[in-house]
Amino acid sequence: MFGTGLLKGLGITLKHFTDTFTDDRQKVPSRYQDSIQLDKNRRIIEQPITQEGLLTIQYPEERRLLPERFRYIPMLIWDTEANEDRCTACGICAKVCPPQCIWIVRDKDENGKPVTRPAEFYIDVAVCMSCSFCTEFCPFDAIKMNHDYELAVYDRYPQLVYSKEELTVPLEYYAALWPTQFAAEQQKRKEEAEAERIRNEEKKRAAEEKARAKAAGEAAPAAAEGGAKPKRSAEELAAMKAAAAAKAAARKSGEEGGESAAVAEAAAEAMAAPAVSEADAKKARLEEMKRQAAEKAKARKESGA
Ligand code: SF4
Ligand code: SF4
Numbered sequence: 001m002f003g004t005g006l007l008k009g010l011g012i013t014l015k016h017f018t019d020t021f022t023d024d025r026q027k028v029p030s031r032y033q034d035s036i037q038l039d040k041n042r043r044i045i046e047q048p049i050t051q052e053g054l055l056t057i058q059y060p061e062e063r064r065l066l067p068e069r070f071r072y073i074p075m076l077i078w079d080t081e082a083n084e085d086r087c088t089a090c091g092i093c094a095k096v097c098p099p100q101c102i103w104i105v106r107d108k109d110e111n112g113k114p115v116t117r118p119a120e121f122y123i124d125v126a127v128c129m130s131c132s133f134c135t136e137f138c139p140f141d142a143i144k145m146n147h148d149y150e151l152a153v154y155d156r157y158p159q160l161v162y163s164k165e166e167l168t169v170p171l172e173y174y175a176a177l178w179p180t181q182f183a184a185e186q187q188k189r190k191e192e193a194e195a196e197r198i199r200n201e202e203k204k205r206a207a208e209e210k211a212r213a214k215a216a217g218e219a220a221p222a223a224a225e226g227g228a229k230p231k232r233s234a235e236e237l238a239a240m241k242a243a244a245a246a247k248a249a250a251r252k253s254g255e256e257g258g259e260s261a262a263v264a265e266a267a268a269e270a271m272a273a274p275a276v277s278e279a280d281a282k283k284a285r286l287e288e289m290k291r292q293a294a295e296k297a298k299a300r301k302e303s304g305a
Helices: 004-027 092-096 133-137 171-177 179-228 234-252 258-272 278-304
Strands: 034-039 042-045 074-079 102-108 114-124 143-145 168-170
Touching (some): 074 171, 092 102, 092 133, 133 143, 168 171, 171 179
Parallel strands (some): 074 168
Antiparallel strands (some): 034 042, 074 143, 102 114
């Protein structure tokens, strides 16, 4: 029907017109509150992007809440939990930056040895193209994109060359600006820490098991030797020593001739023979003497008869 589209358009305009008043009535008196006041220089102004109505933003007094993924220039994260810079001065961000607007000077300890923190960190924000490559490549989540776009100054140098102090923000500021990304990163860090803990525990357990197995392996032969070994008497030990000495002497003079070698060997064998106690030997000698005396007496008796 002629004029339907026109009426439809007017209806939409009328809806926006009334929505403006509805929205204003809902939000008054503080439609555009400061939701977070981190310090005197940085404010995050809340004005939800979802609100309806034909709104005129009274900039700069009023500012719309920016979407989380909005990016302007980078900022460096100060880890408030660890109380240190997250940046390790690895230089990856400076390498990947397309317009090469990052300069980093690594810090040194008292002995002049380089340490993993930046002494100086500069970004020429007049050159930065807000590409976010630096944040994408940073392995330590140390550099993130800031939402702060009100950077107007009278002179480009040195005002637009930001130093480490100007770039650094606390972790809470980043968490407020990028809540979703921050939560995802925290979760990932937690999982990595847990995985690291499990890895360390497994390593520790494996080392303990290895040490236990080693100790058991050493104890077994020692027990076999020490436990089953019979104790030798002093005589046996003396005989063994003498036999060993005789054997050594025989080995030494072995090539010199059969007799001495044979004598030595016999001596060694004799010495190596099981030792007899002195009392037993005496007793045997007496027995032998008695036997010989009896034989002699018998022979004399037979010859006399
Ligand atoms: S911000 Fe990240 S990538 Fe750049 S130097 Fe620091 S740790 Fe390395
Ligand atoms: S956002 Fe892009 S241009 Fe800006 S400092 Fe990072 S890498 Fe360089």
